[in-house]
Amino acid sequence: MSIVVGKTSKAPDFPVAAKAALKNDQLRRNVHHATNVIRNKRALRVEEMPDWEQLRSAGSEIKAHTLAHLDHYLIEFERNCELAGGKVHWARDADEANKIAIELIRHYGGDGPGVEVIKVKTMTSDEVQMNHALEAAGIKPIETDLADMIVQLGNDEPSHIVVPALHKNRFEIRDIFRDKMEKPELTEQPEDLTAAARGYLRERFLRTKIGISGANFAIADTGSVCVVESEGNGRMCVTLPDVLITLVGIEKVIPSFADLEIFLQTLPRSATGERMNPYNSLWTGVTPGDGPQAFHVILLDNGRTKLLQDEIERETLQCIRCGACLNACPVYRETGGHAYGSIYSGPIGAILSPQLQSLEHSRSLPYASTLCGACYEVCPVKINIPEVLIHLRGEVVREDQKTLSGKLSAENIAMQAAANIFLSHRRYEAAQRMARIGQTIFKRDGQLTNLPGMAGAWTRSRDLRPIPKQSFRDWWKSREKKDGANA
Amino acid sequence: MHYNTGYHREAVPLVRRFVEMFRDAEAVCVPSASCVAMMREHYEMMAEADGDLKFIAEVKSLLPRVFEFSELLVNCLGVEDVGAAFAHSVTYHPSCHSLRMLHVGDAPVKLLRSVRDLTLFELPQKEQCCGFGGTFAVKNPDVSLAMLTEKDACVVQTGAEVVTALDNSCLMQIYGGLHRSGSQVRTMHLAEILAETGGAA
Incomplete structure (x- = not known):
């Protein structure tokens, strides 16, 4: 078939x-x-x-x-x-x-x-x-x-x-x-x-x-x-x-x-x-x-x-093809339908096409959304499109992680490292300190304007404020100390 | 970030960590609507997928005590005037998750209206996404920028000195575009404005 x-x-x-x-x-x-x-x-x-x-x-x-x-x-x-x-x-x-x-x-x-x-x-x-x-x-x-x-x-x-x-x-x-x-x-x-x-x-x-x-x-x-x-x-x-x-x-x-x-x-x-x-x-x-x-x-x-076998995926089949999600979608409105590479475009296309066809042909589609929820809001049969998109992203990642190139991809390594850092306040604070030092070589007029790697996709068109000298955590601690001293 | 990008397995320990840190809290105040939306929409589902009954029960018990910043002030504590003063013009961007997932409604606007000396300007097409979308901003940088350009044009059109929101991620995006284009409009989280007492901003 x-x-x-x-x-x-x-x-x-x-x-x-x-x-x-x-x-x-x-x-x-x-x-x-x-x-x-x-x-x-x-x-x-x-x-x-x-x-x-x-x-x-x-x-x-x-x-x-x-x-x-x-x-x-x-x-x-x-x-x-x-x-x-x-x-x-x-x-x-x-x-x-x-x-x-x-x-x-x-x-x-x-x-x-x-x-x-x-x-x-x-x-x-x-x-x-x-x-x-x-x-x-x-x-x-x-x-x-x-x-x-x-x-x-x-x-x-x-x-x-x-x-x-x-x-x-x-x-x-x-x-x-x-x-x-x-x-x-x-x-x-x-x-x-x-x-x-x-x-x-x-x-x-x-x-x-x-x-x-x-x-x-x-x-x-x-x-x-x-x-x-x-x-x-x-x-x-x-x-x-x-x-x-x-x-x-x-x-x-x-x-x-x-x-x-x-x-x-x-x-x-x-x-x-x-x-x-x-x-x-x-x-x-x-x-x-x-x-x-x-x-x-x-x-x-x-x-x-x-699609019937999975409760989340099954929701996609509720679609009555009204196209309201396309008109509401801020991504579709910028690109039009052809960019989706499928006759089903916009938010519904981003979930329908990859599921009907095996994921490998359209694995970028579940990511063609900011998850802003405008599609779900207008859907006349209440398909929770953001939810299905996240579900499909999970499938893409799990498939990727089965291959060596997927395991070694910059994204996977960054995500694993970030998860590890978020699990410990010591590692989190250390990472902040390192980033604060590391960022100095990328600063231009007090801004980060030309970062390497994945972050470069950000700074190609957008500036980024550097990490401030005092973090919220530091400020909170100093505030507690001050309060303690005043008490 | 992990869950929304598809790293579902990696996200579970982070949920556990959150529960460990906050399980005894009377109320958890979160200065990000999209974080609260993630918790409300997905934490229970993630815990259930994990299958640990104690973990599921703890998530269920903690979630009703988690509030977005403006929700906590207006809806829970009934506070609209926090005694702030800010002599500047401000426009408010209702971030997607605060608007469509948390339904915070006019809670943030009520808080802003009560700030002395503050002039609030209505943002045109305010319900349109700013194009951030977490990893979307780097996975689809061109579309993200196209969306941002529209958002920033609306911000500049208001003539406001400051744009505010309930999400620092959206503000990071909006700032990134404004600053790159040389605009003088500043971005401030709602909490930063409410902390102002009338001195030089």
Whole structure:
């Protein structure tokens, strides 16, 4: 079994990728602007809810319960979906999911070259790199979500879970459209860009016979699937084609139709700052004479069951992909999504990608956070992301310490020495005295400005006050002596 | 530092040491919100992972007696005016752990408002992290600096002479950027301001 999560395995470490992103002023302006807009809208829509905290708790509890009984609910979903005329397939990993999708497309669309499929935004299909697999099989996937279309036409990668082209402004989008749609006169006016996209897409909606969707929720007690979206392209994709293939991560199942009451309040508010999504599509199996006449669901594991075994790791699977943590994260806001080297970026990406994929490919991601807690605060299903990050850091360190180079790394040696010093006040005071003497050669105008080793990463851009002549401990002791003398 | 960086095994003896030093204390006052957050969020979990029942019980008994500095003054002792005087303009940075983990709320602001001659300026985008994040500052120095640059710009924008917080680690970061850029704005821990009695600062 090979677990693939986007292109993480080829990605550079986060600090390296981040450094490159930080040099791109246009990108940073775009990301700042977009995250500010969504963040402020979200705050407005959350503040007006008197029961927001209860909704968060309810969402978290439903998800935690489902994950604890996932086998039960998945089988219930399969049974009810098939009773309604759908067909459920189980995929262990990305390869299996893609193979199933390609076989289905071949079965319904024929073996000829240039079979087209229309797609409604699905991060899960990006996770398994479905477009690449389809293209390699001679199938042409057409993304119909406006932002996904921009990313696809620009040969780009998504940089945000909800708004994947957030890193592009309208001038850049105009240039992509001019080039790929052969519309050299196109302006950057939002109305013009929308009209161009609409014309381009409408034609494809009407002629394409096979649709591929993801799912926001798979409902066990009815066997229904739910997709929420803002543009109406999803509604087109799940109703117009003859055949619909829906790719669903196994963690997307919820027990009951009634549970939507919670998530349809928290998801749109968290994701885009809307009270309700403009389009909420729900479908159950096949209805003769109405909508797709063949409906297939691919349930994807791709590393998820591994996370179920650990109580802390399992929390990650509660995610409903609202992206609120990305918009709130001060690190994401500086770097944008591409620096994370995974289609899942920001705080949730920093915990999800390394867990789905084995840690070695993305071991810098758990450290791509200051643990400021802004992500946890906004999470509509209360995933304690800082806690999971710390847990994963523990795994990284334990793995490192198994190797000789890890044991001898400057960081490990410094951490062992520090732990040893902190355990004894004598050693601590001696270390302070030594540092006080040692620092003199690094002092410039009373400041430490050019320290060696790991501390150099600090002083390259920041000054440091030298250790004062009198420590707090010394001051406290002298104060006690004085008090004693006065008594 | 150890636990947050992933050195979980190494952190346990430090917790034991803390319990040994403070087990008999009536109250433990900690001048760092992030240290208190570490204790409240993780000590019990660390002790439980260690499995020693006596150790777990001692941690559980000690934790309710551990207070962050401003919490102790305002929430426990009901003190807002400590009799300090400080004739300077000050802006307050609510550090992430004081804000989102300890929920100290306006306790520090109440203390600052009661200081004679002190002018308090509101910090724009105050809830944004300063970019310190412990070892993050050296593991991701470029992102850390980008975050710091935004924070320091907000500090300078207030026109305050002094920026204060409940965490010396954040203040070390904020100072590092301010001083490197030649700014005259000073950093002081809240306790340092409350210790001022009106002489030359």
